[in-house]
Structures are given as structure tokens and as C-alpha cells.
Amino acid sequence: MRLEYFQMIDRISALDPEARSVRTECAVPLESPVFEGHFPGYPLLPGVLMIETMAQTGGWLVLAILRFSRMPFLVQVKEAKLRSFVEPGQALVAEARLLHDGSGYAVVAAGIESAGRKVADAEITYRVVPFPNATLRAEMLATARRVAMPEAFLHGE
Amino acid sequence: MPSTFETVAGIISETCDIPRDKITPASHAINDLGIDSLDFLDVAFAIDKAFGIKMPLEQWTQEVNEGKVASDQYFVLGDLCANIDKLVAAKAA
Numbered sequence: 001m002r003l004e005y006f007q008m009i010d011r012i013s014a015l016d017p018e019a020r021s022v023r024t025e026c027a028v029p030l031e032s033p034v035f036e037g038h039f040p041g042y043p044l045l046p047g048v049l050m051i052e053t054m055a056q057t058g059g060w061l062v063l064a065i066l067r068f069s070r071m072p073f074l075v076q077v078k079e080a081k082l083r084s085f086v087e088p089g090q091a092l093v094a095e096a097r098l099l100h101d102g103s104g105y106a107v108v109a110a111g112i113e114s115a116g117r118k119v120a121d122a123e124i125t126y127r128v129v130p131f132p133n134a135t136l137r138a139e140m141l142a143t144a145r146r147v148a149m150p151e152a153f154l155h156g157e
Numbered sequence: 158m159p160s161t162f163e164t165v166a167g168i169i170s171e172t173c174d175i176p177r178d179k180i181t182p183a184s185h186a187i188n189d190l191g192i193d194s195l196d197f198l199d200v201a202f203a204i205d206k207a208f209g210i211k212m213p214l215e216q217w218t219q220e221v222n223e224g225k226v227a228s229d230q231y232f233v234l235g236d237l238c239a240n241i242d243k244l245v246a247a248k249a250a
Binding site for chain 2 (some may be wrong): 075076100101102103104105107125126
């Protein structure tokens with residue numbers, strides 16, 4: 001994770017298009033400017049970044065299913081539960097399962113675990129639209145390779 | 158078994174917090190009921206789930222934006238329900 005760059009996902013460790021599910025791994029850094037404010041003397045991963053981690057995990061799933069033909073943008077978070085504190089250095093495993101592939105939108109159920117214990121979950125909705133420009137699509141493809149998205153998911157449906 | 162309209166009206170009432178008695182087959186989802194695009198996504202998700210369909214919202218929106226059809230055809234609830242019935246019938250065929 002590089003919190004200040006919103007790079008929440010280190011690696012996609014499993015992607016199952018049949019089950020329409022994905023699992024990602026994320027190591028919370030020991031140091032980050034984010035921890036200087038959240039909180040001084042008591043560093044914790046902000047809850048909004050736990051939600052962002054779930055949103056990015058589900059986002060990779062939607063991108064993979066659509067073979068990067070369209071871009072999911074976060075529009076709704078429902079029933080978000082932040083169940084325990086997450087500290088610097090903790091290893092996280094995030095999972096998402098596609099609940100519905102709608103017309104122009106998608107819904108996933110997502111969660112985060114640490115050491116086998118559930119730390120967060122939410123239902124997340126994306127608006128799914130054509131990429132607004134070629135730069136974003138190229139950056140998403142480059143990032144997909146960095147997080148080990150299997151090459152087969154990067155090209156045409 | 159409730160009619161398509163009863164199901165859709167119930168979904169809209171619950172999802173958008175609109176009194177059920179204000180929702181009629183003649184209501185326009187946007188112009189009369191004031192459902193915004195994000196709430197309409199919630200409504201669409203609930204309708205898709207309830208009827209086991211995938212409403213082609215993108216195609217409908219494009220047709221309206223291009224002036225090919227009036228928005229009433231897709232967003233007046235009576236017409237919306239007729240379209241849902243067609244999608245359900247097409248799926249069953």
C-alpha cells in the first residue's frame with residue numbers, strides 16, 4: 001500500500017471469473033504521512049481507506065470481467081462496517097464478489113480480513129462507463145500489471 | 158402474486174422513501190417522483206433482482222438522449238412495467 005497515492009492493493013492473489021470473485025493482498029505500511037494526522041501518537045489506517053481498499057478490490061473484479069473495456073467509478077457504499085482497528089504493518093486480505101452486473105452499473109459485496117479475522121465489509125456500487133480518456137485506460141492497464149492481474153483479463157471480451 | 162406495478166411501486170417507495178400512495182402508473186420516475194440518477198440505480202438493482210432481468214438502462218438512456226424516444230416510454234411507471242414484462246417474457250422464451 002502507498003496510502004498517499006491511493007495505491008491500496010499490492011497484489012491480486014486470486015481471480016475467479018466463474019465465481020465472479022477476487023482476492024487481493026495489501027500490506028499496511030509502517031510509515032506514511034497519513035499516520036501523522038490519523039492519529040498523532042496513535043497511528044491507524046483511516047476507515048475511509050479501508051472502504052477505498054474494498055472499492056479498489058471490487059473495481060479490479062469489474063475491470064477484469066469487462067476486460068478493461070469500461071471503467072467502474074465508486075458511487076455508493078452501503079452497510080459499511082469497520083469492525084476493528086488496523087495498524088501500521090498489518091497484512092490485509094480483501095475479497096469481493098460480484099452481486100450484479102447491471103446495465104451501466106455493478107454491485108459487489110466486499111470485505112477485508114486480517115489474520116483470519118474480519119475487519120471490514122460493505123456493499124459497493126459502481127457506475128460503469130466508457131473510459132473518459134486513453135491516458136486513464138493506459139494507467140489502469142499498467143497498474144493492473146503491477147498488481148499481477150492475469151494477462152488474459154487485460155484484453156477484449 | 159403482486160402485479161409488476163405493485164412490485165415496482167413497492168421498490169420505489171422503500172428505496173426512495175416516497176409514500177406509496179403517491180406512486181401511480183402515470184407517475185414519471187424523474188419528473189413526478191423526483192428520483193435522481195443514483196437512487197434510480199438502486200431502483201434498477203432491486204428491479205433486476207426481483208424479476209431476474211437486466212434492464213438495458215444504457216440503451217434506454219441513449220435513445221432518450223438522442224431524441225429517438227420520449228423519456229415517458231421508459232420512465233413513466235406504467236410504461237416501465239410494460240418493458241419489464243417484455244424483458245421477463247423474453248427471458249422465459
